[in-house]
Amino acid sequence: MSDCEACVVRNRAICSALLPDELAILSKLGRKQHVSRGQTLVWEGDEALVVANVISGVLKLSVSTADGREQIVGVVFPSDFIGRPFGKESSYSVTALTDAHVCIFTRAAFDGFAKEHPDLQHKLLQRTLDELDRARQWMMLLGRKTASERVATLLLEISNRMGSTSCTQILPFLDEFELPLDRQQMGDVLGLTIETVSRQLTKLKEANMISLPDRRSVVIKDRHRLQDLALAA
Amino acid sequence: MSDCEACVVRNRAICSALLPDELAILSKLGRKQHVSRGQTLVWEGDEALVVANVISGVLKLSVSTADGREQIVGVVFPSDFIGRPFGKESSYSVTALTDAHVCIFTRAAFDGFAKEHPDLQHKLLQRTLDELDRARQWMMLLGRKTASERVATLLLEISNRMGSTSCTQILPFLDEFELPLDRQQMGDVLGLTIETVSRQLTKLKEANMISLPDRRSVVIKDRHRLQDLALAA
DNA sequence: TGCCGATTTTGATCTGCGTCAAATGAATCG
DNA sequence: CGATTCATTTGACGCAGATCAAAATCGGCA
Numbered sequence: 001m002s003d004c005e006a007c008v009v010r011n012r013a014i015c016s017a018l019l020p021d022e023l024a025i026l027s028k029l030g031r032k033q034h035v036s037r038g039q040t041l042v043w044e045g046d047e048a049l050v051v052a053n054v055i056s057g058v059l060k061l062s063v064s065t066a067d068g069r070e071q072i073v074g075v076v077f078p079s080d081f082i083g084r085p086f087g088k089e090s091s092y093s094v095t096a097l098t099d100a101h102v103c104i105f106t107r108a109a110f111d112g113f114a115k116e117h118p119d120l121q122h123k124l125l126q127r128t129l130d131e132l133d134r135a136r137q138w139m140m141l142l143g144r145k146t147a148s149e150r151v152a153t154l155l156l157e158i159s160n161r162m163g164s165t166s167c168t169q170i171l172p173f174l175d176e177f178e179l180p181l182d183r184q185q186m187g188d189v190l191g192l193t194i195e196t197v198s199r200q201l202t203k204l205k206e207a208n209m210i211s212l213p214d215r216r217s218v219v220i221k222d223r224h225r226l227q228d229l230a231l232a233a
Numbered sequence: 234m235s236d237c238e239a240c241v242v243r244n245r246a247i248c249s250a251l252l253p254d255e256l257a258i259l260s261k262l263g264r265k266q267h268v269s270r271g272q273t274l275v276w277e278g279d280e281a282l283v284v285a286n287v288i289s290g291v292l293k294l295s296v297s298t299a300d301g302r303e304q305i306v307g308v309v310f311p312s313d314f315i316g317r318p319f320g321k322e323s324s325y326s327v328t329a330l331t332d333a334h335v336c337i338f339t340r341a342a343f344d345g346f347a348k349e350h351p352d353l354q355h356k357l358l359q360r361t362l363d364e365l366d367r368a369r370q371w372m373m374l375l376g377r378k379t380a381s382e383r384v385a386t387l388l389l390e391i392s393n394r395m396g397s398t399s400c401t402q403i404l405p406f407l408d409e410f411e412l413p414l415d416r417q418q419m420g421d422v423l424g425l426t427i428e429t430v431s432r433q434l435t436k437l438k439e440a441n442m443i444s445l446p447d448r449r450s451v452v453i454k455d456r457h458r459l460q461d462l463a464l465a466a
Numbered sequence: 467t468g469c470c471g472a473t474t475t476t477g478a479t480c481t482g483c484g485t486c487a488a489a490t491g492a493a494t495c496g
Numbered sequence: 497c498g499a500t501t502c503a504t505t506t507g508a509c510g511c512a513g514a515t516c517a518a519a520a521t522c523g524g525c526a
Contacts, residue, residue, distance in 0.1 A: 063373040066466035071376040073369035084366070086359055091366045118351035125358045126319055128365060133317075133324045135368040136306035140296040142375035143304040143424025147513065183474060191376030196513055198475055215474065215522070233299035380483070416504065426484055431505055448492075448504065468526095475520065482514090490505070496498100 003027075007103070012079035013053045017123040029109040035059070035096040042083065048090040051083030051110050057100020058180035061092045062188065072189040074135070075180070077161050081127055085111055097180045142191045145232055150190040151200040152230040155210065155218060175220045182216075236260075240336070245312035246286045250356040259346055263338040268292070268329040275316065281323040284316030284343050290333020291413035294325045295421065305422040307368070308413070310394050314360055318344055330413045375424045378465055383423040384433040385463040388443065388451060408453045415449075 004010060004027045005020070015023060035041055035057070042048060044063060054076055061074035073092055076082055084090055085107060114120050141150055156173075158180070163173035179186070183194045190197065204210045209226045211219045220226060237243060237260045238253070248256060268274055268290070275281060277296060287309055294307035306325055309315055317323055318340060338346075347353050374383055389406075391413070396406035412419070420427045437443045442459045444452045453459060 061369070063369065065373070065377065066464060069377040069465065071373040073372045084362060086362070088362075088366075092369060115355075118354065121351065121354055121358055122319075122348075125354055125361060128358060128361045129317060129319070129321075132361060132365045132368060133321075135365060135372065136294070136296065136325060139306045139368065139372060139375055140298070140304040142372055143421075144298065144302040188376075193514060194474080195476085195515080199513090202475075231299060232302065427504080428485085428506085429483060432483095435505075470524090470526105471522105472524100473520105473522075475518105477518080478516085480513105480515070482512100483510105484512090485510075486508090488505105488507080490503105492501100492503075494499100494501080496500100 007055065009053065009055055009079040013103075014081055014120060014123040014127065015053065017119040018117065022117060026113055029113060030103050030105040033102055033104045035100045035102060037096050037099050040093055040095045041102070042090050042092075042094040044090060044093040046090055048084040048088060049107055050104055051081070051085055051107055052102040052104040054078050054080050054082060055101040055103055057102075058097045059100060059102075060095050060097050060181075060185065062095065063092050070188050071191065072185060074131070075161075075189065081124065083107065085114060085124070097185065147190075147192055147196050148200050148203060149229055149232045150192060151186075151197060151204065152209075152226050154186060154190055155204075155220065156223075156226060156230050158218075159220060173223075175223070177218060178216050179218060240288065242286065242288055242312040246336075247314055247353060247356040247360065248286065250352040251350065255350060262342040262346060263336050266335055266337045268333045268335060270329050270332050273326055273328045274335070275323050275325075275327040277323060277326040279323055281317040281321060282340055283337055284314070284318055284340055285335040285337040287311050287313045287315060288334040288336055290335075291330045292333060292335075293328050293330050293414075293418065293421075295328065296325045303421050304424065305418065307364070308394075308422065314357065316340065318347060318357070330418065380423075380425055380429050381433050381436060382462055382465045383425060384419075384430060384437065385442075385459050387419060387423055388437075388453065389456075389459060389463050391451075392453060408456070410451060411449050412451060 004015065004023045007013075007015070010016065015026065018026060030052075032055070033052075041052070041059070042050065056078050059076045059082065060072050061076065062070055062072045064070045075097070076094075082094055082102065114124070141153055145153065159173045159175070159177060162177045181189065183197050186192075186197045187194045192200075201210070201212065204226070205212055207225075209220070209222045209229075211221055213219060237248065237256045240246075240248070243249065248259065251259060263285075265288070266285075274285070274292070275283065289311050292309045292315065293305045294309065295303055295305045297303045308330070309327075315327055315335065347357070374386055378386065392406045392408070392410060395410045414422065416427045416430050419425075419430045423430065425433075434443070434445065437459070438445055440458075442453070442455045442462075444454055446452060
């Protein structure tokens, strides 16, 4: 793999737990790979043979039923970690929502390296704990929030996640951003249909909380009111 | 704390990662505590000051909205780990569903010990990854499954979890068991109302997939059909 | 610039589950 | 052992969001 020291996510990915010489060893185990929008990196139910760091782009983690219903169970951004180290088949598919670059490892190679590097495992544990907290917050959304609360929550969540990984790095969130998801995918994250998502967006627009310059863009015009709605107060 | 070597969950809890002399040190940091049914160990939003292992009993992890809606985001059984090590406030409450015994540590003491014991952190990482997989499967349930599919899934899940922690230890699941949840709590796990849960149970009973000897007992009479329903095929 | 296919929005209608209310059953206690 | 209380079930009805259908809008490309 090319130079890790120059990697744009060097300081945010789990690699930040490593010293330069350790990083050099790890870099030999992985390789940089391009993933095109729509391409699936890991299939639900397959043995998880690879893990990866996201360098650029956005990917979804999704679960499907036999009859074709889909639920997106996670969205990963640059510097996030993908995959299931230490055994087990993957319980979800990983698919690129935008063109992406990932830094990919075979699970066997990564596991072996991780065993020898407690600091890396510590970083991974913290990340996994954070991810679990996020998943649980989302369970509240899916189990108990109304459609408008769900859509408001998603917009704020994306605003926050995109902000913290934006090039500027300074803003905690962005008031204007491009959605990495289309309407169908927003429905799949929120447990709603495409029509309901569309209707709720129109309502938020009419209530002057947001505007929608084009189908992929969102401008948050009244963050405060959007937050009140999202919190389900 | 009393003798860890004799602990009933010694071989299943994260402590199994430790050697006898390490265990002796850890045991000095914690203490055994009784928690009565209904008692809350950790409050949502509070700084997470304790972590614990469950020795006996069942506890729920729950999230609430300002206006009183509740979602149960996890149910923990004997040998499971509770809490959020390494900083952060707790994003959920922990409350006993039955009388319970836990082996409790201050977070500071546990964090310090864990830092020195990579094997413990490794165990904790695996457990957290498993928990995350379970949470994501539950997101599919909450986002996309119908009421009857949800109830079927819950019954099978409890059957499995209770089986693997039962005294016999041999069975992968139990066909007869006591529910640790009442109807309201089942609704709170499933994102349904108490009435819907009750109606679906009646339907499953009428379809001869289960029987309900009393309000807390369930007998699975046709696991195969129940599984088909749960899988949403 | 104007056409074509895909995405999104909007409209009309339906339905699964929620809400409200009452009846039944099971546990506790004097 | 009957009275009280709480949990659960059952019934009637309403509504948020799903479904089905059509119109509008956007993006790409010749």
